Amino acid sequence: MVEQIRTWLDGPEGVRLVVATSGSTGAPKLVALGRDAVLASVAASARRLGATGPWVLALPPTYVAGVQVLVRSLVAGHPPVWLERDGWPDGRGWFVSLVPTQLGRLLDDDEAVSALRRAHTVLLGGGPVDAALRERAGDAGVRVVATYGAAETAGGCVYDGVPLDGVAVAVGEGGRIRIAGPTLFEEYVDEPELTRRALVDGWYLTSDAGRIDEDGRLVVLGRVDDVVVTGGVNVPAVAVAARIREHPAVAEAEVLGVPDEEWGNRVVAFVVGSVPLPELRDWVAEAHPRSWAPRELVLLDHVPLLANGKPDRQALLARVGRP
Template sequence: MSSLRLVPGTPEAVLAALSEVLDGTGRPFAPVPPDPAAAERVRRATAPDEPLEDGCAVVLTTSGSSGEPKGVLLSREALVASATATHDRLGGPGQWLLPMKPYFVGGLQILTRSLLAGTTPVVADDLAAAAAMTGARRYTAMVPTQLTRYLDTAPDALRGFDAIVIGGASMGAELKARAAAAGVTAVPAYGMTETGSGCVYAGRPLDGTELALDDGRILIKGPTLFSGYRLQPALTKEVLQDGWFRTQDRGRFVDGRLEVVGRVDDVVISGGVNVTLTAVQARLLEHPEVADAVVLGVPDQEWGSRVVAFVVGKAELETLRDHVAETLPRTWAPRELVRLDELPMLGSGKVDRQRLLDGVR
């Protein structure tokens, strides 16, 4: 068995380590963020001093948006399958702009695609660097929040890409319409660290990937899947069954395309009533005095779970409760409002749910 090496989570260090594992000359590695607390979480999740499972090329740490991070084992074959299928779907290999951290799967796979395409990735925090790109085809990836900001500030730069992969969170209908109206090719992607990055583009699986639903839960099968969780065989067995990965997401098929409708744990029981948190959140976002919102269930002795709305905006609690009750059961309306200047985000672009929960428990 190979031992695991920890490498700095910089684009240069990750690119070098990735190049070595892809050509078979380097040891498996785990990229480490610069923040000391995040680095310690990576150490706990990856356990570098323990023997490494066979076939692993990279161990990535999940973002831990709702709990303790896990070490996800990705093989060389899974990395290559994901990168190849992505290029096939987008129209062929190209040059990539890397605006995200390479210690998350989205950033790491941009580097993988670049290596396989023989192109030099352009590392930048904003789109100004796109002017230096020389590839015949140009790609980048970002989260919906970034796309929204760039549509406001740099729509011309967005139009310079052959495709922009949007991941990390759901891309709403309004944002899709805005991008299309601006002439921007934004491709919503669904996937996660365990699927080797996005494996469903615009509702359709990449070549080689299969989808199924089990009582609404999304199941995924294909060559991009992870091998298991680091040193957690019981958890691996629970989520990997007969080649299928049982996600924590719920979905449905609409006209043959997968539509993600929320997480399995997005339904909580509050006062004996099943409340779909994603539906409440979507309703809050329709209020003109709500700029952003997340709705979570918080353990409560009286209610079992109480529905808490974390809101960026001026709206008052009773106003929002009435707004929710116009289209949803009033029993679904939030019982508590936490007003924020902005939602806390993880480096992956996802909302830091655990931080929100820790602030109200």
């Protein structure tokens, strides 16, 4: 894979890089990225981080986050380090990209924490980043930068709520996030109608909802379809999951909406831990309206993950109604 990326970087103009979306909410799409878009992302990331160096690959190289690790390392003049094969680097000043679930589990491992302290920066993306997780990392001496982006934006293009140089972010109708700039993709391969709906007047219309806070930073609220409409109430699943993860008896949690004949949809919590549903509902209601509290609890040994480290929603939904 490294040689393929190296060949692509050194090859003729016009050859596109094709990566798949995660497929966390359905069939994955094939995203065509031009070399200029990928290199614009690499350069803007290096400027924001204030340094370059070797990168550690801890994500699948077939998804955009993993591809970017390879490209950033090669552009910086370093062969990438494959965590699974090579382990953590001995030196300091290297970089790594992780998803929140990975970081949470690594922070429970003393050897991994010791390694992550030696990193220049841990880029954390691919899903909501809870404040409690950032605090745990900070207390452990690990420098984390939360990123937001997609395959369609050549990876993370907003760092800690601030767009990278050249990237524009706006919040449109219904809170939908829009992104413009030099890192945008060219098309969905063989999906002209889908491309037309996603790329409008130079903007990429994401499937995420957000707002701009008082400091001008982007706050990502979750996917547009993460808002569960139950009994006429709009419940932001991401906010509920974040609250559940704060419970002392909960190790991991995800929240999804499931079709329901009475409520339209019902809020279901998928939890790694030991907490009864009434206690969980009271816990959520202490911080949010009681109408946001889950109506069903599914206890898990672990949250199933896709190959890229994101929660596997389809696998979670398949657990509803099962012992």
